[in-house]
Amino acid sequence: MALAMHDGSRRMVGNRVLLTLLIAAVAGAALLPFANLSPNRLVSGQPVMLWQALSAWQLGGLTLIGLALLLAALSQPLGGRASSRLALIATLPLLALDFYALGDYAHRALVDASPAARVSQGATFWILLFVCALIAIDALQRLRLGLARRALYGLAALAIVIACFAGELLAPLSIMREFANQRDNFLDQLVRHLLLVAGALVPALVVGLPLGLLARRRERLRNGLFSVLNVFQTLPSIAVFGLLIAPLAALGKALPWLGDLGIGGIGAAPAIIALVLYSLLPIVRNTYSGLAGVPGATLEAARGMGMTPRQILWRVEIPLALPVILSGLRIVTVQAIGLTVVAALIGAGGFGAFIFQGLGQYAIDLVLLGAVPTIVLAVVADFALRLLVALSRPADAR
Template sequence: MAPPAKAVIGGQGAGRPSTARGRAAWPADRLGSLLAAVGFAAAVLLPFMIVKANRIASGQPHGLADSLSRAGAAELAALLAVVAGVAMLVRAPTVRLAAALAGLAGLAAAVSHAASRFTPPGDSFARVSPGAGAWLMTAVLALLATDALARLRLFPGARVAALALAIAACWLAFRFGLFDQLSVMREYANRADVFAREARWHLVLAGGSCAVAVLIGLPLGILCHRAPRLRAGTLQGLNIVQTIPSIALFGMLMVPLGLLARSFPVLSQFGVAGIGGAPAFVALVLYALLPVTANTVAGLAQAPAAAVDAARGMGMTDGQVLREVELPLAVPVILTGIRIVLVQNIGLATVAALIGGGGFGTFVFQGLGQTAIDLVLLGAAPTVALAFCASVLLDAAAEAFEGPGS
């Protein structure tokens, strides 16, 4: 009835005694203890805030105690101590998650509070930013939350809801100016218009190139699935495109697109030009083609031969087999391919700024040029956030499609 039962019993048996011994040696949660230790060290040893007299002056580090009022420091310390206690002693993931989120909220409030304390009224030159200690504590709390979330094994829908809540919380924090005194937000305030424009363009670059790649890659994948002779050549060709470094591909495309724009002036009205967005867009499409096509082929190929055979046997045409059997089974794999592509393109789109292609990369490279780290952060942070959101959303979608089938 259940032949593997024996093996399972054996497997457990092997583990029991040693696990029991491990627990006895250190009763607390080891991951939680490690995180608490790192967090404590960060709070005590590293600067909590950095204050600069102006944008490019060197920074003055301030410890936690010295960044907050006495009462504020005591409150934060008490909150973080409770979070550390939960991390070490409580195993229930929901409690751990709640503690980590409370810790993050407290930390954000403390950073905001410290930033206003360090900013002299009316001074628009001083720059205040979180120090290594604050960043490390944020990372530790985020790790605690991540671990709790991973253990909760949320349904795809719940994960998307959690993401939406997190975005809403961040939006509120920015809306009410919680971080307005921080140097990154100062940089933002100086270029809010440009930021909005580059953000839109970054989305168009990454999302649009991904969409075009799907429009081309999906039929191409289906075609390759049908004609095996086409498959090897196509995938190899796309593979070669992937080995060309991004900045080189961007650069190489400037020539043909420039020629095109010069020969057909009509096209330049639609934005086709040798420099700027067009070569970047085309390059991103080219990079995205391989994952989309390869995953379509792989997804279609994984339909069980017996199921395809049965479908044929029942009199389905090739088209019906494709629509009713092969494609539905391939959807999760294709979505995984799209996720890879979207995350990759969101990152690669930053490189477009090198050839005048715009996007968040503009701030990154400007910042690098001016050695203004806050400006770099203004470009890098939204890119990371965007890639992270895309990855969560598409992962959830792929899993949701996998659910009923398997």
């Protein structure tokens, strides 16, 4: 009987995930502010609810999008793929409206306010953005679109976001004012963040790949090697950064030419060393398991056809292990982007500098100016490397 009732509700609601997301969005919008208006940078502002912030046509548009999504969640009259397509398409105007309404509100609210007054985004803004992304993920999963169409959707969403940031629309928002103040510094820190990550990954690969091969060829070494490397993965990053300072400072003092090269207790040197230590385990482990995953029969066949050990390594083992090795690279890249934030605490710079500076001054916008780009960077790197992993697989296994 429970089953029958369950079937009954399912007959009316075609997509319970979408319905849940809609209810969450409506509840969020009803309870939490869309924006905050404060007289200056340091005073916490007053909350502005969605219906207070949006103009009549914007509210109407939002309602229409909401109704379209509700329609997509029901099994009648659309149902199936048509529903998912409608939901996917509806996310684009929702995304645009979320950004546009915030920027538009900021323009209107600041027209006759003091120059120190600030508008910042509230929880409902983030919730709508988040729900938008989740609806898109759900719809894309249901539709099982090909790579080209998924990329097309991604580009459309990206174009909307870029268009919002390109003009003056979002300029009055306090985080964008913060960005304008820090523009040059922001680019510096971005480059620095990326350099730190790259500076850690290259040595980690140079050391890690041969170590992985060694672990495969000498299985006896494997357990010892893995447990040593695992210790670094276990240690909190800030502890490793901290523990490296003293020896490196001593080294820099003892050998002044090293100090001249920039190697000292604080800054990039301990950061990069620590990042390399963190990156080694995933690279070594994935290289090992990639190679170990090559079927014994394949290796035997390669030997049987007269390949030399070197030929077997380059033509058989490495191509077959590549997807797993690249997955290791994906893990360490994302991890390094995150750990570099912490490295700002030992003066290595990067987006972490904004975060900790902002935390120190209780300047939330500065915190966000560091945190949000770091997250975007990590997600983008993850996505790009996942794509690379997929491309490294044989075409029929993607």
